[in-house]
Amino acid sequence: MAFYVTTPIYYVNAAPHLGHAYSTIGADILARHHRQRGEDVFFLTGTDEHGEPVALAAEREGVTPKELADRNARRFEDLMPRINASNDFFIRTSDPRHKQRVQEFMQRIYDNGHVYKGMYEGWYCPRCADFKSDNEIAEGNTCPIHRIPLDREDEENWFFRLSSFQEPLERLYTERDDFVRPRQRFNEARSFITGGLNDISLSRSKLTWGVEVPWDAEHVFYVWFDALLNYYTALSFGAGESDRTPELWPADLHVMGKDILKFHAVIWPAMLLAAEVELPRHLFIHGYLLLDGEKMSKSLGNVLDPFEVMDKYGTDALRYYCFREVSFGQDGAVSTAGFESRYESELANDYGNLASRTLAMIARYRDGQVPHAEADPALAADFDGLAEEVSELLDRAEITQALERIWQRVRRLNRYVEEQAPWKLAKDPGQAAGLDTVLLSLAEGLRVVTVLLHAYMPETTQRLMSALGQDDGFAIGTGAFAATAAGATVTPLDPALFPKHA
Numbered sequence: 001m002a003f004y005v006t007t008p009i010y011y012v013n014a015a016p017h018l019g020h021a022y023s024t025i026g027a028d029i030l031a032r033h034h035r036q037r038g039e040d041v042f043f044l045t046g047t048d049e050h051g052e053p054v055a056l057a058a059e060r061e062g063v064t065p066k067e068l069a070d071r072n073a074r075r076f077e078d079l080m081p082r083i084n085a086s087n088d089f090f091i092r093t094s095d096p097r098h099k100q101r102v103q104e105f106m107q108r109i110y111d112n113g114h115v116y117k118g119m120y121e122g123w124y125c126p127r128c129a130d131f132k133s134d135n136e137i138a139e140g141n142t143c144p145i146h147r148i149p150l151d152r153e154d155e156e157n158w159f160f161r162l163s164s165f166q167e168p169l170e171r172l173y174t175e176r177d178d179f180v181r182p183r184q185r186f187n188e189a190r191s192f193i194t195g196g197l198n199d200i201s202l203s204r205s206k207l208t209w210g211v212e213v214p215w216d217a218e219h220v221f222y223v224w225f226d227a228l229l230n231y232y233t234a235l236s237f238g239a240g241e242s243d244r245t246p247e248l249w250p251a252d253l254h255v256m257g258k259d260i261l262k263f264h265a266v267i268w269p270a271m272l273l274a275a276e277v278e279l280p281r282h283l284f285i286h287g288y289l290l291l292d293g294e295k296m297s298k299s300l301g302n303v304l305d306p307f308e309v310m311d312k313y314g315t316d317a318l319r320y321y322c323f324r325e326v327s328f329g330q331d332g333a334v335s336t337a338g339f340e341s342r343y344e345s346e347l348a349n350d351y352g353n354l355a356s357r358t359l360a361m362i363a364r365y366r367d368g369q370v371p372h373a374e375a376d377p378a379l380a381a382d383f384d385g386l387a388e389e390v391s392e393l394l395d396r397a398e399i400t401q402a403l404e405r406i407w408q409r410v411r412r413l414n415r416y417v418e419e420q421a422p423w424k425l426a427k428d429p430g431q432a433a434g435l436d437t438v439l440l441s442l443a444e445g446l447r448v449v450t451v452l453l454h455a456y457m458p459e460t461t462q463r464l465m466s467a468l469g470q471d472d473g474f475a476i477g478t479g480a481f482a483a484t485a486a487g488a489t490v491t492p493l494d495p496a497l498f499p500k501h502a
């Protein structure tokens, strides 16, 4: 089984912020989970380097677009190991191998008769690199996303016959009701299509920073055509020695924010249909992280610096917080106060303390060895089917819901400690067998939640698994509650998994 998952490729007109980290961590959690299932995973991320957003930013900074792209692509590339993203490749659209494949693909669309020359007249946002239709324009001809005046464009362009894909796209949305998730975004995409599709510009003649149109050297491709194709071109040169398109295409999942729904849910499938290439299986559209009630964005200047948070609290805490605080798929507010509160009450107390206490009691009462005993059947029953449930939720990219199911068990284990009070059992030699059961059950429960939390918090779970004396890895099949932990030698955690901060 192969699993191919992507993030958007990010514009190199500014430095990365938490919004970019968010999409990437979301895709990473899914990639890691599928690896735990033994699948052949390919996880792609990268940078979108052409087009007006980058050309304009370079002009403002007095450097060439290529210089700006090199500088900022580096910052995105460096972000990946910092957030523990396990991407298999990082594509840059300025890569000549990508450019060549864009030209081949677009030539096919041209040869198939889906392109013509025409006159474009209308409103254009240079930051979105988007030609706006009437219902996408805010008051005073401004961009509703960037709040800047739109440009009146009037130029001869090559056009893509998007309108001729109206019927095939309507059919796609009728036949595949899980093509776009969540449902609300599916409905949005479908109504965009049923509202009537207009042909769109495929090239720009006023811009030189882009991929040259092979049949007309005066034009470069409109940046979205070049950008969307990254998902397809990367497989031919970024996935190993050979071209892996036959095994990995179609992509299983494209993850992105709702700002770029239209491009992915309407234009991208039309491009693939025009070139007679299979469509991706699913798109997952997440919401915005909001700061002070507004979308966090570089143009609005209200961004939370992920590096600061990670420097102080660690990468795993950031990964956890983003998906716990904001339900993946919805908009949601993030804040430093919210982060600190979840860090203390959930990571340090619920999970960290559970781990420290369990290991300390096994050390004190059983000389550091998890007893050989039967697991407590009542506790075991509360873990029944958990690993399967988590896998099913993650199959639908329901990352927050899956995390909630796991966290219910973390809390269940804390209640179990309080109910059983092992420190009392330890005082009574007649309760030795009972204490064995409790300690084994705690170690086993902790092991199971740690297997399932691995995709979310790879570093912490690795540390805890070693402390539990279980270095056999994180295969999802080991996520069933049994007596796997029995007999292992445990070591105390020092420092704690999530140290308290002043």
Ligand code: ME8
Binding pocket: 007, 008, 009, 010, 011, 012, 018, 019, 020, 022, 023, 048, 227, 228, 229, 230, 255, 256, 257, 258, 259, 260, 287, 288, 289, 290, 295, 296, 297
């Ligand atoms: O649109 N909350 O690049 P981009 C959540 N190059 N996610 C956010 C976010 C926020 N506040 N801000 C940004 C582009 N994102 C194109 C994409 S794909 C073929 C080309 C994330 O740098 C989210 O995934 O503007 C959003 O879709 C993406 O960054 C936009 O990144």
